[in-house]
Amino acid sequence: DDRLPIASHTMFPKGFMFGASTAAYQVEGGWNADGKGMSIWDNITHVHPDFIRTYQNGDVADDSYHLYKEDVKALKAVGMQLYRFSISWPRILPNGRINQINQPGLDYYMNLIDELLANDITPIVALYHWDLPQALEDIGGWLNPDIAQYFEEYADLIFKTYGDKVKWWITINEAWSVINGYGSFAWAPALNLHGTGDYLAGHNLLRAHGKAYRLYQRKYSHFGGKLSMAFCGAMCLPASDAPEDIAAAERCYQFSFGWFAHPVFKGDYPPIMREMVDRNSKAEGRNVSRLPYFTQEEINEINGTVDWFGLNYYTSMMTKNGITGDNPSTLRDTEMIQYWDPSWPSTASDWVKVVPQGIRVLAKKVKEEYGNPLTIVTENGYSDHGDRDVDRIGYFESHLAEIRRAIYEDGCNIVGIAIWSIIDNFEWKDGYTVKFGIVEVDFNSPNKTRTLKKSAYWFQNYIAMHKLIQ
Ligand code: PNW
Numbered sequence: 001d002d003r004l005p006i007a008s009h010t011m012f013p014k015g016f017m018f019g020a021s022t023a024a025y026q027v028e029g030g031w032n033a034d035g036k037g038m039s040i041w042d043n044i045t046h047v048h049p050d051f052i053r054t055y056q057n058g059d060v061a062d063d064s065y066h067l068y069k070e071d072v073k074a075l076k077a078v079g080m081q082l083y084r085f086s087i088s089w090p091r092i093l094p095n096g097r098i099n100q101i102n103q104p105g106l107d108y109y110m111n112l113i114d115e116l117l118a119n120d121i122t123p124i125v126a127l128y129h130w131d132l133p134q135a136l137e138d139i140g141g142w143l144n145p146d147i148a149q150y151f152e153e154y155a156d157l158i159f160k161t162y163g164d165k166v167k168w169w170i171t172i173n174e175a176w177s178v179i180n181g182y183g184s185f186a187w188a189p190a191l192n193l194h195g196t197g198d199y200l201a202g203h204n205l206l207r208a209h210g211k212a213y214r215l216y217q218r219k220y221s222h223f224g225g226k227l228s229m230a231f232c233g234a235m236c237l238p239a240s241d242a243p244e245d246i247a248a249a250e251r252c253y254q255f256s257f258g259w260f261a262h263p264v265f266k267g268d269y270p271p272i273m274r275e276m277v278d279r280n281s282k283a284e285g286r287n288v289s290r291l292p293y294f295t296q297e298e299i300n301e302i303n304g305t306v307d308w309f310g311l312n313y314y315t316s317m318m319t320k321n322g323i324t325g326d327n328p329s330t331l332r333d334t335e336m337i338q339y340w341d342p343s344w345p346s347t348a349s350d351w352v353k354v355v356p357q358g359i360r361v362l363a364k365k366v367k368e369e370y371g372n373p374l375t376i377v378t379e380n381g382y383s384d385h386g387d388r389d390v391d392r393i394g395y396f397e398s399h400l401a402e403i404r405r406a407i408y409e410d411g412c413n414i415v416g417i418a419i420w421s422i423i424d425n426f427e428w429k430d431g432y433t434v435k436f437g438i439v440e441v442d443f444n445s446p447n448k449t450r451t452l453k454k455s456a457y458w459f460q461n462y463i464a465m466h467k468l469i470q
Pocket of ligand 1: 023026173174177232233234235312314315349351379420427428436
């Protein structure tokens with residue numbers, strides 16, 4: 001068995017892949033270069049600079065639009081085997097629709113992919129990491145049912161252009177984060193339609209994903225690629241052994257990871273979600289549930305549309321039974337109260353506490369819920385203010401240890417990890433002051449100089465040791 005441990009459980013199985021992630025808006029810059037259109041992040045940061053705590057934006061960022069070869073050099077220097085990046089929809093289709101194609105945008109990603117392949121680095125490509133064309137937001141964005149077809153047409157162009165070179169695809173990165181842009185002020189477009197807009201956006205995200213998956217099956221299956229979504233949430237740990245807290249943690253899981261994973265693996269929303277939102281909607285005097293229904297045709301289209309599980313994990317939350325949150329809201333519908341255990345170390349991100357054991361609990365849950373799917377950890381990382389890189393090493397070492405336990409002791413089918421992130425980048429509302437990179441970027445220098453941190457050298461050794469023994 002070539003998956004047997006090589007040198008005890010301190011090492012990963014043979015063939016385990018190490019890599020790193022980024023996202024277009026967070027690294028590329030070139031916000032209006034060569035015919036790129038506006039995204040909702042260009043728009044919100046320009047119209048409302050105070051939306052970002054530091055009044056910064058992604059106009060230039062790491063300038064990866066011009067310096068992508070430097071990124072590939074950094075990946076290569078560390079020994080990374082995977083690079084997960086995203087394509088900016090408005091860089092390819094400036095108004096979101098297929099009637100106008102921006103050739104320099106297509107060329108940019110072709111050059112990046114070729115550079116990766118020339119360096120033996122496997123690309124994992126996300127079609128959507130939050131930077132919706134503003135022109136589509138102007139007609140409702142993810143609230144508009146037509147977006148599923150716009151997304152399908154965009155996906156068609158991307159699969160056609162890069163399908164022979166890219167075998168690992170993610171349609172939507174973190175639908176659960178995207179919906180928070182509609183249900184809160186957390187991210188663009190910051191509509192704050194809590195308990196309504198979030199469910200509508202989620203519904204159309206799932207419809208869009210289903211259409212893109214079926215399209216690939218119909219037209220591009222000869223390329224042999226594998227499609228996924230990247231799923232996220234904070235892992236929900238029961239606050240006590242009391243059955244009502246265990247049930248609350250289960251609801252929490254189903255209202256985050258389950259919201260999107262259950263439909264794509266099993267055809268429809270988790271039954272508990274259906275039940276709670278329908279019940280609350282009725283109690284509010286609504287004749288239409290705030291959680292939309294799929295037609296039978298949509299269920300058929302969405303059911304069974306992931307070939308692998310993209311698992312994003314940063315942190316966990318203690319969860320107990322109780323009612324809190326705006327009325328209406330997904331939090332209130334879930335009937336839970338959450339808090340951080342005071343013993344969990346903090347990071348520079350207010351929502352990330354260091355809870356390595358959570359990733360093992362999550363991986364086991366994924367195995368049990370969805371039949372042990374092929375899994376890649378598509379994000380995992382630690383933030384600081386440029387001052388705690390040694391703690392970043394501790395974070396990775398402890399999480400990798402839990403992933404090994406998930407593999408060897410729980411039998412989870414995890415075959416790789418792409419950490420967040422290879423380089424410091426634009427951390428959304430936290431601007432550039434919160435840093436996730438294992439490579440430092442000097443944002444004040446004209447050529448955005450990249451310098452390996454200690455954590456990058458740690459990974460370099462770690463990966464080199466695996467290559468040596470394997
Ligand atoms: C990720 N959660 O978002 C994003 O994909 C990245 O773009 C981002 O830079 C990274 O986190 C660090 O912030 C997440 O609640 C948002 O568990 C929320 C959660 C997880 C990931």
